[in-house]
Amino acid sequence: MANGSRQAAWEFFGAELKRRREDRGLTQADLGTRVFVSGGYIGQFEQAIRKPQLDIAQRIDQALQTDGIFERLCRKLIDDRRYAEYFAEVVELERVATRICEFAPTVVPGLLQTKAYAEAVTLAANPFVTDEYVEDIVGARLERARILKDATRPEYWVILHENVVRIPVGGPQAMAEQLEHVAGLTRERTVWATVIPYATGAHAAMTGDLRLMDFEDAPPVAYTETSFSGTLMDDPAVVKRAxxxxxxxxxxxxxxxxxxxxxxxxxxxxxxxxxTI
Incomplete structure (x- = not known):
């Protein structure tokens, strides 16, 4: 689904949510109380500023007795084949986050990847795929990075393990260009990048990637990822530990x-x- 049609679909979601809410005589605050979010949060759904997580869509269906329509719409809209199923919802959330804090122990995070680096990472994980597949995956990754160029871009903090800067992903030239890209964004103050050196030894979160996201009018979430799966968490106690x-x-x-x-x-x-040639 193209970006324009996807946004139009989310706008339909919001308009339908508003219509169904008003039909039941509920204010945004009333509905928010029933689904355990703020009234402002409901307003952002209705204006398609923010996209609901699947569990919230399910609670909206229960509160409005809408026979699962919002769950079905939400599943359809977050089903972007360019992303792993467990990551599609994260992509929607990062578009409205006010701050993103990320730890990357093995590879440069997707939001910072150059085209050559992203191609190398994609092919390393999928060596028998077509050029069209690589183009789709890399294109989606570069598209995500546009949020760092927006006037309303989030604060972006990233901690890289020294592994990330030493392993020549894509070869020496591609790796040099990738690190120069990260350095450039850091000097422009678009991102705040730091590195955990080898000398540190053992450290927290050694088992995989960690990402924290904060929002204007919604609780923070945490996301962890390993090679083959990812977990999005919004339980306050778990997010606090993260x-x-x-x-x-x-x-x-x-x-x-x-x-x-x-x-x-x-x-x-x-x-x-x-x-040299």
Whole structure:
């Protein structure tokens, strides 16, 4: 589904939600109380500013007695084949997040990837796919990164393990360009990037990627991912634990200045390894 038609579909979702709510004589605050979110949150759904998580759509169906229509619409709209099923909802959430904090232990996060790097990562995980498949996946990843160019872009904090800057994904030239891209975004103050060096040893969240997202008028969420699955969590106690883990990662990381120096130095190292013609 193209971006324009997808947005139009979410606008239909919002308009239908408003109509059904008003038909039952409920205010936004009334419905919010019944589905355990704020009235402002319901208003954002109705204006298609924010997209509901699947469990909220299910609770809306229960509150409005709508026979599952909002659950079906939500499932349809988050079913983007360019993303793994467990990640599609995360993509919708990051578009409206006010702050994203990410820890990447193995590869550069998707929001920061260059085209060549994204192609290399995609092919490494899927060596027998067609060029069209790679183009779709990489295109979706680059499309996601546009949120960092918006005037309303979120604060974006990222902690990279030194693995990420040392492993030459896509070859030395592609890796050098990737690190230069991260360094450039850091110098532009579009992102706040730090690095956990090898010397740190053991650290929090060693089992996989961690992402925290905050919103204007909604509770924060946490997302963890391993090679073959991801988990989106909104339980306050779990999210609190995830924030604590991220705080520990911040402490383990180098200062922003030292991190930038390491990233740029690693880019130069990769560049020197690039064969000359």
């Amino acid at each position: 924030h604590r883990a991220y705080d520990l990662l911040r402490v383990a990381a180098l200062s922003p200045e030292a991190s930038l120096a390491l990233i740029e130095s690693a880019a130069e190292d990769h560049r020197r390894c690039t064969p």
